[in-house]
Amino acid sequence: MARRDFSASRIPGFATVAILVFCALYAPIVILVAYSFNVGDSIAIWEGFSFRWYPIAWNNEQVREVTMRSLTVATIAALIATTVATLAALGTTRRRKTRGQTFIYLMINQPLMVPEIVTAVALLIFFASIKVATGYQGLAYLIAAHTAFCIPFAYLPIRARLEGMDTTLETAAADLYATHWQTFRFVTLPLLMPGIIAGLMLAFVTSLDDVVITLFVKSAGQDTLPTYMLAKIRRSVSAEVNAISTLLLLLTVVLLTAFFLLTRKRE
């Protein structure tokens, strides 16, 4: 018999496990999306197909307000976080390796490791003292908090891209009379773009769906979409939440597809 390469698909039970995993991943989402088209109020009993929940959600003044707030916070936080993460990634990959390198990585990725609830409580106390001292109650606290925990999500893909990049290209640019700035502008940055866009989108999505930190940090009347949905579900169960979730899902899919098409065109 001819020898063949190892293939995981020949392990007994491979197909079963794969199907179970995909069910666990997608079945709840499929049900959520399905019930957003339910005629009735229930999110457990199917009564017939309808689009009625979408206009209801759309015409809800509060939904619009919290959505705008979420998008504002996510956009600003993602942009700042990505800029900071790009600088951090350059600082950790484009200089002589030092002994504390791993420690620096850990420091940058802190939000990934420290339990979110700890950060949330810490920020609550920290911002409370600033609020008392300054009297400022605005959105900046939320944006600052989101920026902080978005940094590692933006940092990881950018660093991966920088590490995978052939540094000879930057040497070649310097050899061809480019200054440090020109090398960055004309060689490093264009090649880094897919990483930066990936980082931006990861940061955006992470900010958009944060609940724990937002709950602790927000001032009165500063609900974001997720905290609004949470509050609404507590009061009464309604398929309106399903409709909003489905739209959020759609937004994510659109972003991912755009990213995929964008990077594929560049390669």
Next chain:
Amino acid sequence: MPADAVIEARAARKVFRTGQQTVVALNDVSIAIRKGEFFTLLGPSGCGKTTLLRLIAGFETPSSGQILLNGNDITDAPPNLRPVNTVFQSYALFPHLTVRQNVGFGLQMQGVAASEITDKVKRALSLVRLEDLADRKPQQLSGGQQQRVALARALAPSPEVLLLDEPLSALDLKLRKEMQSELKRLQHELGITFIFVTHDQEEALTMSDRIGVMSKGSLLQIGAPREIYNHPVNRFVADFIGETNLIPAEVRNAKATIVRNVSIPVDPASPEGAHTLAVRPEHVRIVPVSGDVPLTAKVGESVYFGTDSHIQLLLADGTEIIARHQNEATGGEVPPPGTEVGVAFAPGAVQVLED
């Protein structure tokens, strides 16, 4: 310094530290490269040839010593301020730019006017015969074409010196031969000084005006290919360039004693004492045994190479030497193993090595 030197290294030393280890990559190398010559740095990997090239390009600064360009100290000048361009081993073409943009990159960075860039890029591309592929991206080109783009890109800003870091090593044999003559042609046409790094001794011999042989961070010998091949200064150079028979001998009064009582004449200027003789296989002749030929040997294995055969000869004390024998059309002249034959060396073929 020599009046015609374009690049000069003075006691250039480079030490790399990795953790506890220190590696001397370049051990006080001094060299003067003449304007307009095709100079090759030849040596095995890790001999320091690429380090020396990187010092000249400005990618590294020497631990001590100086690098001069036209007599001016450029030791601490960054690469973008040196009129020196490099063809990288990996080509290092910018993947997000077209061939045209790649070739124009250096001129663009220098702030050359757009119309002039267009002209010079066109000329550089015609030099390497790639006008038709100007709007392709590098990854759409074959290895040989990418190599030409790298060459055009380095030549477009008209550097004073072109550095080539093993540029042909990734190409297959046929393409490599083609590019060798192409490089030679370009160098003639443009009159630019080429500093070429290779570990391939044949490449070095065929292309260079002068060769610098390096080993373990030191420059062992500098000379024209013929000089290096015929008069290697030491055992390393003799062994690295071409094939060589190394025969232990006792040298006294212009005579080298090889085996018991058999001595052959050598250059009277040769050093005396226990030394190694170097003889090229093509200078070893197999002759009939007679009173006129003091040295005899027993024929061992022979290997057929097409144009010639390598015949193993065993001297009385067991020393093994190889004779290269041109294969004639009639064939069959290779003596069978075990035959007792006389061995003669071509006049002037025996070199006494210092070490």
